[in-house]
Amino acid sequence: MIAFEPKIIAFLCNWCSYECADSVGRAQKEYPSILRIVRVMCSGRIDPQFIIEAFRRGAAGVLILGCHPGDCHYKEGNYQAMKKYTLLKKVLLQFGIDKDRFRLDWVSAKETDKFIKIVSEMVEKVKQLGPIIPPQPSMNPSVSLPGGQQAGPFTKGGIKGGR
Amino acid sequence: MEDEKIRIGVYICECGPNIKEAINIEEVVKFARGLENVVLTKSFNLLCSEEGKKLIEDDIKQHNLTNIVLATCSPKEHEITFRKVLNNAGLNPFFLQIANIREQCAWVIKDKASATQKAKAMIAAAVKRVAFHEPLEIKEIPYQSDILVVGAGVAGISAALTLAQKNRKVYLVEKLPFIGGKVARYEKIFPTLECASCVLDPILDEVLHNEQIELLTLSEVIDVLGFYGNFIVKVKKKARFVDSKTCIGCGACFEVCPIKVKNEYNEGLDDRKAIYIPYAGALPNVAVIDRKNCLQFHGKKCNACQNACPFSSIHYEEDQIQELNVGAIILATGFDVFDPKKVFQYGHGEIKNVFTSLEFERLLSSTGPTGGKILLKSGQPPKRLALIHCVGSRTKEYNEYCSGVCCMYSLKFAHMVKEQLTDTLITEFHSDLCLPGRTAQGFFNTLSDKKEVYFVQVKNIDSIDLTQKGGKVLVKYEDSNGTIKSSTFDLVVLSVAIEAIKDAREVAITFGISQDKDGFFLEEHTSISPVSTSVGGIFIAGCAHGPKDIQSAVAEGQAAAGKILSKLIPGEKFLLEPITTEVDEDLCSGCKTCISLCPYKAITYDQEKKVVSINEILCRGCGICVATCPSATIKARNFTDKQIVAELIGLLEV
Numbered sequence: 001m002i003a004f005e006p007k008i009i010a011f012l013c014n015w016c017s018y019e020c021a022d023s024v025g026r027a028q029k030e031y032p033s034i035l036r037i038v039r040v041m042c043s044g045r046i047d048p049q050f051i052i053e054a055f056r057r058g059a060a061g062v063l064i065l066g067c068h069p070g071d072c073h074y075k076e077g078n079y080q081a082m083k084k085y086t087l088l089k090k091v092l093l094q095f096g097i098d099k100d101r102f103r104l105d106w107v108s109a110k111e112t113d114k115f116i117k118i119v120s121e122m123v124e125k126v127k128q129l130g131p132i133i134p135p136q137p138s139m140n141p142s143v144s145l146p147g148g149q150q151a152g153p154f155t156k157g158g159i160k161g162g163r
Numbered sequence: 164m165e166d167e168k169i170r171i172g173v174y175i176c177e178c179g180p181n182i183k184e185a186i187n188i189e190e191v192v193k194f195a196r197g198l199e200n201v202v203l204t205k206s207f208n209l210l211c212s213e214e215g216k217k218l219i220e221d222d223i224k225q226h227n228l229t230n231i232v233l234a235t236c237s238p239k240e241h242e243i244t245f246r247k248v249l250n251n252a253g254l255n256p257f258f259l260q261i262a263n264i265r266e267q268c269a270w271v272i273k274d275k276a277s278a279t280q281k282a283k284a285m286i287a288a289a290v291k292r293v294a295f296h297e298p299l300e301i302k303e304i305p306y307q308s309d310i311l312v313v314g315a316g317v318a319g320i321s322a323a324l325t326l327a328q329k330n331r332k333v334y335l336v337e338k339l340p341f342i343g344g345k346v347a348r349y350e351k352i353f354p355t356l357e358c359a360s361c362v363l364d365p366i367l368d369e370v371l372h373n374e375q376i377e378l379l380t381l382s383e384v385i386d387v388l389g390f391y392g393n394f395i396v397k398v399k400k401k402a403r404f405v406d407s408k409t410c411i412g413c414g415a416c417f418e419v420c421p422i423k424v425k426n427e428y429n430e431g432l433d434d435r436k437a438i439y440i441p442y443a444g445a446l447p448n449v450a451v452i453d454r455k456n457c458l459q460f461h462g463k464k465c466n467a468c469q470n471a472c473p474f475s476s477i478h479y480e481e482d483q484i485q486e487l488n489v490g491a492i493i494l495a496t497g498f499d500v501f502d503p504k505k506v507f508q509y510g511h512g513e514i515k516n517v518f519t520s521l522e523f524e525r526l527l528s529s530t531g532p533t534g535g536k537i538l539l540k541s542g543q544p545p546k547r548l549a550l551i552h553c554v555g556s557r558t559k560e561y562n563e564y565c566s567g568v569c570c571m572y573s574l575k576f577a578h579m580v581k582e583q584l585t586d587t588l589i590t591e592f593h594s595d596l597c598l599p600g601r602t603a604q605g606f607f608n609t610l611s612d613k614k615e616v617y618f619v620q621v622k623n624i625d626s627i628d629l630t631q632k633g634g635k636v637l638v639k640y641e642d643s644n645g646t647i648k649s650s651t652f653d654l655v656v657l658s659v660a661i662e663a664i665k666d667a668r669e670v671a672i673t674f675g676i677s678q679d680k681d682g683f684f685l686e687e688h689t690s691i692s693p694v695s696t697s698v699g700g701i702f703i704a705g706c707a708h709g710p711k712d713i714q715s716a717v718a719e720g721q722a723a724a725g726k727i728l729s730k731l732i733p734g735e736k737f738l739l740e741p742i743t744t745e746v747d748e749d750l751c752s753g754c755k756t757c758i759s760l761c762p763y764k765a766i767t768y769d770q771e772k773k774v775v776s777i778n779e780i781l782c783r784g785c786g787i788c789v790a791t792c793p794s795a796t797i798k799a800r801n802f803t804d805k806q807i808v809a810e811l812i813g814l815l816e817v
Contacts, residue, residue: 007815022237025266033277036284036814037267039238041742041802045786053808057815074785075675075762084790 006060044077288813316344318705321720391700501555
């Protein structure tokens with residue numbers, strides 16, 4: 001049997017957590033390759049629909065890492081992220097997405113060991129949970145993006161506006 | 164953007180052996196060549212080298228590349244470097260996306276196959292994302308070189324005078340009607356026992372007459388927007404009701420005013436009128452009407468002062484809101500003192516002739532209620548006088564910190580009492596003496612040599628208990644051996660702690676700065692950035708961020724001014740953040756959800772159009788509003804929904 005190799009999307013803020021991921025790299029500390037990082041300016045930028053989109057596109061787990069409370073580069077973006085996270089977590093549970101697949105935490109730029117600990121815990125839990133049953137293709141309308149890319153309703157401009 | 168126009172160039176940096184040894188470069192190049200819109204893929208030994216940069220620049224021109232993906236080190240390292248390369252090649256610098264395959268791939272994955280797989284995913288994501296990139300413009304605007312100083316005490320005034328150079332305007336905002344802060348009310352200053360007004364008045368005059376300084380008395384800052392180089396500040400200027408241009412401070416108005424109230428400038432030790440100058444020599448020498456007590460403001464017809472004024476200077480005008488554009492702000496808002504009424508055993512306000520140190524300053528002052536004569540309430544001079552140190556300081560119950568100046572001003576009091584009343588016995592009750600620095604110990608030594616000056620070390624200042632005893636004050640205390648003793652005095656001075664101003668929290672919120680646990684404003688770094696705050700462009704000086712003597716307050720005012728002078732050069736420009744947000748006015752429903760969430764107050768509601776608009780200068784591009792907008796009408800430049808989702812797709816497909 002082939003071992004389940006999930007993919008985990010991590011949304012990292014430009015100032016603390018993305019910087020922390022770079023620090024981990026500079027320290028050449030190893031963590032699982034299935035972590036795929038998306039940089040945003042602030043954890044407060046993370047639209048709940050990004051998380052839904054990540055799960056819909058096959059992520060087995062989504063991680064948000066922001067600056068510690070009180071340390072946000074934009075004063076309070078991480079609190080806004082926390083509010084959205086708390087609500088979205090409940091919504092995801094109703095869709096059958098286990099609570100361990102979605103995590104919010106805080107790391108400063110220097111907390112490389114904490115970064116690795118969070119990532120390792122997440123990977124382990126998600127591996128235990130196994131894959132999410134994929135949605136039916138009929139529920140998955142898609143449109144053409146520039147260059148023939150396929151995108152879901154999220155990028156269509158129907159659900160969300162033209163941004 | 165039309166599909167056929169997108170011509171993406173992908174460059175994979177080997178970074179010497181750093182990426183090359185961890186990732187199968189050949190395989191990644193082959194993979195990238197197969198990606199949509201990619202017309203050119205190359206690997207190179209070191210892209211950040213001059214040869215590497217030239218390679219990209221030449222390729223862009225030669226192959227008409229429209230978008231660039233670089234699989235290199237972290238964008239934190241070289242994003243700016245490579246944006247310049249695009250710019251040099253005639254491309255907008257924001258048609259660039261970096262896949263961080265060194266820090267976040269090659270260096271953290273030991274297994275080459277896994278690292279190669281992840282690198283492919285990262286490149287696929289960047290290629291998908293970059294197709295949605297849009298050109299952004301980096302605008303530049305000039306620095307505002309005008310400066311706002313809040314608080315016209317010694318710290319604020321030193322700052323204002325240091326700043327008021329050619330081409331630099333200083334707005335000096337003072338809450339009270341008169342300037343000079345607490346120091347203006349002192350008779351003498353330690354350690355030199357110089358006459359305070361001889362030292363202070365010339366610089367106060369300079370402030371009043373310096374053309375570069377605009378003094379706004381009776382004024383408070385009510386709103387602050389912006390950042391270092393460009394603040395928009397709203398100041399509420401309360402009406403003085405007396406024209407400062409024509410009033411000469413003759414006092415004709417005070418004489419006829421029927422209202423008498425306690426004079427807060429003399430700590431309530433005497434009375435003043437509802438139109439007043441609190442003491443002779445207060446500056447500016449212009450009367451002020453106290454609207455809380457003036458009959459005019461209580462529906463009564465009283466024009467006594469207006470009729471008496473020989474210069475027709477009294478007008479009942481309205482308050483004003485003034486908007487200022489400044490490049491930097493210095494907060495020198497001073498201090499308040501510990502209220503000894505909180506501690507029952509000090510008997511302040513209950514026992515006659517128990518004064519706080521500020522009250523005693525006024526008793527010693529030649530412009531004070533007694534003309535500088537040290538008199539008991541009975542009108543007699545005291546024969547026995549006690550000074551109690553550390554009232555409200557160095558106690559866990561009130562303030563754990565040492566106020567730092569009380570020992571010195573208590574010694575100053577003793578010096579001054581001895582000058583006036585040679586035979587009066589003075590006892591200083593203290594638990595420790597704080598006498599650091601060059602001059603303090605000498606100041607103490609000259610005093611302790613004098614007759615009838617005693618220093619009594621008590622075990623704990625909190626053990627001191629004052630009671631009234633036949634018109635005198637009985638001081639009970641526990642001496643350093645633990646023995647309970649007592650002694651009677653005619654007059655007792657409580658050396659009250661320096662505390663943060665009462666409205667420190669409101670001020671901190673208005674300016675967006677932090678406070679320490681005691682309410683003082685917090686400096687950026689105690690040792691190396693002592694006058695900066697966590698907010699760029701907002702500085703603190705004097706007792707606003709902790710107890711300080713005059714010398715340190717002045718030094719800090721000048722230091723803060725120096726920090727600003729070296730940064731805000733008139734005529735110089737700064738670059739605006741290009742990664743900001745924009746609103747699609749056609750889609751905005753005007754729900755205003757975003758307005759309250761913006762940490763920079765950059766979003767306002769346009770009453771006419773019924774939509775919000777974002778101030779590009781104030782916006783810092785966090786994108787909180789974007790993630791929150793229910794109608795998806797706000798776009799985060801360079802972090803659009805489309806870009807991020809395209810990146811997600813790329814990361815998950817490989």
